[in-house]
Amino acid sequence: MLRYIERHGLVVPERTASGYRLYGLREVNQLRSLRDLLSRFKIELSNVVFAARLRRDAALRTAVDSWLAGTELDALEWEQRKHERLLAA
Numbered sequence: 174m175l176r177y178i179e180r181h182g183l184v185v186p187e188r189t190a191s192g193y194r195l196y197g198l199r200e201v202n203q204l205r206s207l208r209d210l211l212s213r214f215k216i217e218l219s220n221v222v223f224a225a226r227l228r229r230d231a232a233l234r235t236a237v238d239s240w241l242a243g244t245e246l247d248a249l250e251w252e253q254r255k256h257e258r259l260l261a262a
Contacts, residue, residue: 174218181222183207
């Protein structure tokens with residue numbers, strides 16, 4: 174689990190010259206707050222990884238924003254057509 178968290182840049186501990194991870198107070202607090210976040214909002218670690226990726230990857234963020242805007246417009250258009258049909262009846 175710690176390797177997965179580190180690989181995705183959520184918590185990145187320092188390393189010794191021989192490659193051992195050094196978890197200091199900052200990293201321990203980050204891990205603790207991550208555990209609390211997952212528990213509080215009942216989400217999976219992969220959700221946080223994806224949210225972090227959205228913050229780092231502008232192209233992905235733009236694509237997701239465009240898709241979400243499209244779904245909102247489709248829903249709005251559907252509602253508009255529904256009301257038009259009701260008024261015509």
